[in-house]
Amino acid sequence: MTDILRDIGIISRALDSIANIEFKEYDLAKGQYLYLVRIVENPGVIQDRLAEMIKVDRTTAARAIKKLEAKGFIEKRMDNTNKKIKKLFPTEKGQKTFPFIIKEHHYSNEVALKGLTNQEKEQIASLLKRVKENIEDDWNDVKKGKKRTY
Template sequence: MKEILREIGMISRCCATISDIEFKEINLSKGQYLYLVRIYENPGIIQDKVASLLKVDRSTAAKSIKKLVEHGLVKKEKDEHNKKELKLYCTEKGAELYPFLQREEEYSTEVITENITQDEIETTLKTLYKMRINIEKEWENMKKGIIRRY
């Protein structure tokens, strides 16, 4: 059983490294493309929601989003109903990158699923979804300060 997390980790690190190399020329590094994609797909999303979607802490999200704003890829706008909340939107420059990011995701998905049947893909996806739901409970508890007991 211990191999499951190791395999998932290796897949994740391979994909992250490939993306960091491919996106270096467009000034996206260390997973910033993930933020840009989520903001593009959810116009007006707030920073806390982006952090929750990506399963990162608030400060990590804040740093990445700040860099996207500095590079002119994302803009922040005050919510008209809640002046404390800033809604996030892709700029035109950020939106222009989305098709490229989508093509990379589709290509990587093709590579990762090569020689795997559609049934295997569907089963794997269902299993990964269940695994994510299971670990999200722990993640939420840890964020609340609940210590895990092994």
């Protein structure tokens, strides 16, 4: 059987590498665009939830958020009811950059799915959703300290 996860990893790294090159002119690097997209789509999201959405640890998310804030793409705002909570919002610069990122995303989707029928596209989407859900369960368990038995 084919090593499906290896192929998924290759696809992911290739698309991430392309995006990092193309987003360099916007001063976005090292996957920062992923964070910006989620913040634009979910204004007011908190850092822990953002890390969970992207499936990275809190330290990695904190570094990316700090860089995006320093570059003026996002801003942190205090929560009105709980001053300990800082919510993340896109700035005007972040909002203006978002459409280009989405255009790149749609283009990459078109390239990746070229030659597939609509039925095949729906099938691969459905199967990948199931794979993602399986991995999310494992990811959550390991993040909570559970050891996997091989």
